[in-house]
Amino acid sequence: LGAAARLYTDEDPLVILSSSTLKPTVSNSSSAWLIQFYSSWCGHCIQYSSTWKTLAQDVKDWQQAIGVAVLDCAQEENFDVCKEYSIKFYPTFKVHSCTEYYLQVQAVRQLMVNILQNHTRLDWPNHCPPLDPLSSEKLLPLLGQRSDVFTAIVVEEPDSYVGREVILDLLQYSGVQVKRALSTDRPLVESLKITTFPSVYLLHPNGTHTHLHVEKRLRFFFSSLLRTLPGVQRRLMSDSSSSSQVEALPHKQSPEIWREFDRSKVYTADLESALHYLLRVELATHSTLEGEELKVFKDFVTLVSKLYPGGGSVVKLMETLSDWLLSLPLQRIPYQAVLDLVNNKMRISGVHLGAELRWVGCQGSKVGLRGYPCSLWTLFHVLTVQHDAMPTALENTGLEGETAPVLQVMRRYIRTFFGCEQCGRHFEQAAAASMDRVLDREQQVLWLWNQHNMVNYRLAGSLSDDPLFPKAPWPSPSLCASCHEEKSGVHVWNQDNVLRFLRHHYGASNLSPTYSL
Numbered sequence: 001l002g003a004a005a006r007l008y009t010d011e012d013p014l015v016i017l018s019s020s021t022l023k024p025t026v027s028n029s030s031s032a033w034l035i036q037f038y039s040s041w042c043g044h045c046i047q048y049s050s051t052w053k054t055l056a057q058d059v060k061d062w063q064q065a066i067g068v069a070v071l072d073c074a075q076e077e078n079f080d081v082c083k084e085y086s087i088k089f090y091p092t093f094k095v096h097s098c099t100e101y102y103l104q105v106q107a108v109r110q111l112m113v114n115i116l117q118n119h120t121r122l123d124w125p126n127h128c129p130p131l132d133p134l135s136s137e138k139l140l141p142l143l144g145q146r147s148d149v150f151t152a153i154v155v156e157e158p159d160s161y162v163g164r165e166v167i168l169d170l171l172q173y174s175g176v177q178v179k180r181a182l183s184t185d186r187p188l189v190e191s192l193k194i195t196t197f198p199s200v201y202l203l204h205p206n207g208t209h210t211h212l213h214v215e216k217r218l219r220f221f222f223s224s225l226l227r228t229l230p231g232v233q234r235r236l237m238s239d240s241s242s243s244s245q246v247e248a249l250p251h252k253q254s255p256e257i258w259r260e261f262d263r264s265k266v267y268t269a270d271l272e273s274a275l276h277y278l279l280r281v282e283l284a285t286h287s288t289l290e291g292e293e294l295k296v297f298k299d300f301v302t303l304v305s306k307l308y309p310g311g312g313s314v315v316k317l318m319e320t321l322s323d324w325l326l327s328l329p330l331q332r333i334p335y336q337a338v339l340d341l342v343n344n345k346m347r348i349s350g351v352h353l354g355a356e357l358r359w360v361g362c363q364g365s366k367v368g369l370r371g372y373p374c375s376l377w378t379l380f381h382v383l384t385v386q387h388d389a390m391p392t393a394l395e396n397t398g399l400e401g402e403t404a405p406v407l408q409v410m411r412r413y414i415r416t417f418f419g420c421e422q423c424g425r426h427f428e429q430a431a432a433a434s435m436d437r438v439l440d441r442e443q444q445v446l447w448l449w450n451q452h453n454m455v456n457y458r459l460a461g462s463l464s465d466d467p468l469f470p471k472a473p474w475p476s477p478s479l480c481a482s483c484h485e486e487k488s489g490v491h492v493w494n495q496d497n498v499l500r501f502l503r504h505h506y507g508a509s510n511l512s513p514t515y516s517l
C-alpha cells in the first residue's frame with residue numbers, strides 16, 4: 001500500500017499496530033487498549049478515520065491507563081493476525097479482545113471510562129487511577145489538612161462522566177489529585193455548599209479550601225484550569241511511569257534573572273530578541289546569500305518593515321535594510337554586509353536593534369527551553385494580525401499578489417533558514433497540505449493559529465515541553481473562555497471568538513514595551 005492510501009500516519013496521536021507489534025504491545029501491558037481493526041480500502045473506515053483521530057486526540061492524556069490504536073487488515077503482513085482475531089467486518093473495535101462497536105467520540109470515550117472502571121481487580125491496568133466516587137466520610141476529613149498537593153473534588157450527578165474524564169485528563173500531571181463524589185451525597189453537598197453540578201471543590205496544599213470558579217461547567221474548562229494551578233506540571237513522557245510524587249515548583253535554572261510577566265500580553269522584547277537572533281545568529285551561518293536564499297531574505301525583510309508594529313528603531317532598521325537590499329543590483333551578497341548594517345556600522349540615526357536576548361513571554365524554566373522558536377511563532381502571529389488590520393500595507397512591495405503573503409514568506413523562511421530542520425519538514429508538510437486553502441487575511445490568522453495548535457498537540461509531553469509552560473490547546477479558557485465550546489460532548493473551538501481574541505492578543509495595542517531596550 002502506498003502512503004497515500006494509509007488512513008493513519010505517525011503524526012496522529014495514536015499507535016499504529018502491525019502483526020509483529022500487536023501482541024507485544026497489548027499483552028502484559030500496564031494499560032488497557034482500544035484497537036480499531038480497519039481496512040484502508042473500506043469507505044466507512046475512511047470516513048470514520050477523522051472521528052477516530054479526534055477521539056485519540058481527545059483522550060491522549062489517558063494513554064497510561066488506556067491507549068488508542070489501529071491495525072490495517074488490508075496490509076498483507078497483517079492478514080494472518082486479522083484472521084487470528086476473527087476480523088470479518090471493518091471497522092471492528094476491540095478492547096484487547098471483546099465486543100464490537102461503531103460509535104461517536106463521546107460514546108467511545110464513555111465506553112473507555114466504563115471499561116477502565118469495570119475491569120476486575122486482577123487485570124486492572126497498573127496505571128489506571130481509582131474512578132469510583134468517594135463518600136463524604138472519606139472526603140470531609142481532608143478539609144483543613146495540609147498536603148503536598150492540591151486535591152480537586154469533582155461533585156457531579158451519578159450519570160455524569162465529567163469527574164472520571166477529568167481524573168484521566170490529569171493522569172499525567174503531578175501536583176494535583178482529582179477525586180469524585182456524587183450529588184446524592186447530602187452531607188458532602190451541604191458542607192461544601194454546592195448547588196450546581198458538576199462543580200469542582202479545591203483543597204489547597206496550605207489547608208484552605210474553595211470552590212473552583214469556571215466560566216463553563218465543561219470537562220475542558222475543569223481540566224485546563226487544574227493543569228494551570230501553581231506547581232502542577234506534566235510528567236515528561238520519559239518519566240511518566242515514575243512515581244506520582246509531586247515535584248516542588250520547578251526552579252528556574254536560567255542564569256538570567258526571571259522577568260515577571262503577564263501571559264495575556266505580548267512583549268516587544270521577545271520580538272526584538274527574535275530579530276536579533278534571526279539576523280545575527282541564524283542567518284549569519286550563511287556566509288553569502290544568493291538566488292532563492294537572497295529572495296527569501298528580501299521578502300522577509302520587506303514583510304517585517306511593512307508590518308512590524310513594535311517600535312520605531314526596529315522598523316527603521318528593517319526599512320533601511322529593505323531599501324538597501326532592493327537598491328542593490330547584486331545577485332549575491334556577503335552576509336557580513338548585512339551584519340554591518342544591522343549593527344549600524346554606518347551610524348544611521350534612529351536605526352537600532354538590541355544585541356542581546358531578553359526573553360520575557362518566551363522565557364523558559366531552564367536554559368534551552370522556549371526562547372527563539374517561541375519568539376518566531378509570536379512574531380509571525382503578530383504579522384498575520386497586523387496584515388489583517390492593515391490590508392494595504394504590502395501594496396507595491398511585490399508581495400501584494402500573494403493570497404496569504406505572511407504565511408508564504410514564513411513558509412519560505414522556515415524552509416530555507418530555520419535551524420530546526422525537522423520542524424521545517426513538518427511545517428512544509430502542513431503548508432503543502434492546506435496553505436493553498438487560505439483565501440483571505442482572516443483565514444491567514446486562523447491557519448497559523450490552528451497549525452501552531454497542531455504542533456502543540458504533537459509536542460505535548462515531549463522533551464521540549466517546558467513544565468512551567470506546558471504545550472496545550474491555546475488560548476486556554478482562562479485567556480479566552482468564549483473561544484471554547486462543547487458539541488456532542490466534544491470540545492470545539494468557536495472560531496469567530498478565536499479570531500476576535502487573536503486580533504486583540506497579537507494586535508499592536510496589546511504589545512508591552514516593558515523590558516525592551
Ligand code: FAD
Nearest residue numbers: 370373374376377422423426427449452453455464469474
Ligand atoms: P510555543 O509553541 O513556541 O508558543 C509560543 C507562545 O505562543 C506560547 O507561549 C503562547 O503564548 C502562544 N501560542 C501557543 N499556541 C498558540 C497558537 N495555537 N496560536 C497562537 N499563539 C499560540 N519543535 C519540535 O520539537 N518539533 C517540531 O516539529 C517543531 N516545529 C516547529 C515549527 C515552527 C514553524 C516553529 C516556529 C517552531 C517549531 N518547533 C518544533 C518548536 C516548538 O513549536 C516550540 O516553539 C518550542 O518547543 C518552544 O515552545 P514554547 O513552550 O515556548 O511555546
